[in-house]
């Protein structure tokens with residue numbers, strides 16, 4: 001039924017709370033993309049079947065549902081039992097009867113299914129006591145994992161659209177903008193532009209037809225925060241967009257979602273339809289006369305389509321290519337009409353800010369970066385996943401307290417932040433608070449919040465090359481510095497990592513970087529030098545070793561690295577011959593092993609498997625010299 | 634009327650004018666490769682970069698492309714600052730690596746002191762500088778028969794599915810606007826061939842000269858308003874007709890006076 005007044009809204013929320021918040025126990029099965037891949041659909045089905053068969057719903061007042069991603073995908077499928085807040089990890093279909101019997105019926109904890117901290121071996125029963133969750137503060141992700149994304153009533157029961165109701169019934173558009181301004185919210189999609197300022201400019205722009213857009217392109221490799229938000233709490237995004245449209249005076253909007261996100265597309269589409277049906281979207285929203293409707297636009301998946309001008313061209317049905325932005329989108333954006341574009345996470349923050357007030361959000365963070373921010377933490381840390389933290393949290397806290405420290409306790413080398421055009425920060429920057437300006441001043445950036453942790457077995461030249469390669473493939477090729485510059489830069493890097501580096505290469509790289517930064521058309525080309533410049537800034541010696549001594553100090557560049565077994569420490573455990581793909585290692589069990597340099601391809605498999613740390617890598621150039629010296633004798 | 638300073642000269646520009654035009658009207662030369670009066674500015678070659686600043690910016694400059702930057706009152710423009718020249722050189726150096734044998738590129742590079750590229754010379758030299766003039770003029774003509782395919786360094790100008798383009802009418806606008814002669818075509822009295830598509834030529838009923846393709850005449854006539862026969866007569870004959878008509882008119886007006 002359509003909601004057409006404040007009173008009807010309150011009644012609808014009360015009714016939703018009545019049916020969706022159980023007085024007994026609740027079983028939440030995570031059905032985010034990560035958990036689905038681990039088989040959570042079958043687990044959810046098994047709960048469904050069992051609960052129905054045994055009539056548990058009625059007898060125990062049990063309520064069960066599937067939710068979006070909890071961010072801890074590597075432990076999936078995840079099941080949460082409320083009201084205790086128990087978290088069961090890696091749940092299988094065969095565990096379902098036991099969970100229902102022991103936990104749901106009798107309140108017993110099943111120790112086997114609890115999360116065990118890999119560092120301390122401690123088990124945690126409660127969701128919010130687990131270090132990975134304990135430090136998090138979730139605003140944009142407030143309802144992910146808590147609501148069934150396909151059930152509007154469940155969302156209403158958990159506070160969705162309360163911000164919209166407040167904005168429409170109690171606030172003028174200017175008051176809404178003032179509240180967003182007080183929150184200090186800045187764009188979560190990359191550049192960190194002040195959201196209120198953008199809204200204000202678009203509100204002021206002349207014209208009756210304006211657009212509100214949501215950027216759900218999320219092209220950064222490995223990033224998945226926007227996907228998780230769209231999948232797990234699509235209503236949070238819609239609510240933000242409707243509030244934004246009200247503030248700006250827009251009546252039409254598009255949600256640009258990449259095609260590789262089918263579940264996000266489905267969930268957002270369902271949310272749009274459900275919201276329309278209840279009068280939260282469309283004409284006469286909540287009976288106030290305000291009209292705003294939304295459509296999904298599916299992006300072809302090119303990274304550059306996430307760039308604002310390219311995204312707008314793509315929605316228009318033209319080639320998704322950037323154009324010069326000397327005229328702001330707030331004046332001339334989609335179809336050359338006033339347009340406001342924000343990232344998924346930015347939109348998802350809006351509803352909560354309106355409900356709780358700008359000051360509440362601004363209570364977290366640093367002077368210039370307020371509120372909380374989602375990060376995807378990946379790489380060589382023990383706990384990886386999606387997290388949301390106050391701005392200003394130090395990198396060290398993120399890596400060690402939430403990430404649980406380095407995987408296999410190897411030494412930390414660098415953390416790459418900000419996505420492919422971000423930068424790498426070394427160990428002495430770990431105490432930096434995460435803040436837009438601080439990250440940029442140190443040669444990296446906030447970007448969309450990607451964080452890749454690297455250990456000592458990482459070659460920083462190769463890391464830079466990896467990102468260059470990605471960017472060169474994603475460059476649209478419209479402008480010369482980016483298209484030809486990335487191509488040439490990559491050729492120089494290919495030479496450097498394969499031992500063909502020449503004196504002057506580093507200077508040539510630097511000159512190209514400057515040309516690209518200043519000369520490129522869009523931010524892709526302008527920021528593409530970041531991974532190069534930041535690694536040059538902090539790891540220049542590694543470049544010099546590659547070019548000068550033809551040595552890779554991390555022992556990762558195969559063409560430059562040779563391996564040998566230190567005979568004194570080899571115990572003959574016979575692990576290394578088993579993993580060598582070229583059978584280059586001789587010596588049977590209990591015998592000393594030897595690597596045949598002619599057969600070795602320097603893959604490092606033996607190094608990684610050796611329990612005694614008795615495999616040594618050294619520059620291949622030295623091996624050649626030694627061979628020459630031997631031949632001479 | 635916006636007033637700006639370009640390399641120390643005070644210049645009065647028109648509202649909505651782009652900086653490149655303002656520079657040129659002040660007699661300041663700026664190299665360009667993708668700009669052309671027949672099409673919308675594009676901003677692809679990046680040769681027309683200039684530094685823009687304002688007195689209150691305390692020395693901070695932003696680099697923009699002149700072909701797309703709308704003039705603003707009070708701006709101070711430097712068209713040949715050290716970094717502007719440096720960016721142009723990097724761009725030309727890179728273009729020369731891509732098009733090492735293309736006279737236009739070689740000349741422009743040489744004028745900036747670059748005689749050989751400092752990067753890796755293209756293994757398959759091409760004359761296409763990807764200025765986008767051909768695709769833009771084709772769009773402008775209303776055909777959009779050609780476009781750019783692939784991304785990054787693999788970008789190319791091509792026809793859809795690399796087949797003879799269905800929408801092409803053989804007007805040769807692309808080939809004529811191409812600054813390097815990269816787009817090849819053959820045109821004879823009976824047939825014309827471009828983008829691997831064959832066209833029959835139309836002979837002017839007056840002089841017999843083959844002047845446009847049948848497809849062109851069909852397309853223009855299809856747009857309505859003017860009968861097909863109008864397009865069949867070649868421009869030369871049309872001009873002749875016009876001249877004859879004008880003379881007649883002149884005689885007619887002179888007669889009564891006599």
Ligand SMILES: Cc1cc2nc3c(=O)[nH]c(=O)nc-3n(C[C@H](O)[C@H](O)[C@H](O)COP(=O)(O)O)c2cc1C
Pocket residue numbers: 186187188189190191192193215216217218219220303304305306307308309341342343344346347522523524
């Ligand atoms: C190459 C490139 C890719 C981008 N990709 C995204 C993206 O996937 N998602 C996104 O929100 N912003 C992306 N951006 C940033 C957008 O251009 C834009 O700044 C942002 O969507 C604005 O929203 P915000 O102010 O809420 O951050 C990208 C920018 C560039 C240059």
Ligand code: SF4
Pocket residue numbers: 304322474475476477478479480482483520521522523524525526
């Ligand atoms: S900088 Fe790169 S991605 Fe951006 S317009 Fe130029 S070629 Fe395209």
Ligand code: FES
Pocket residue numbers: 664665666667668675676677678679680681682698699700701
């Ligand atoms: S003429 Fe301005 S970028 Fe090419």
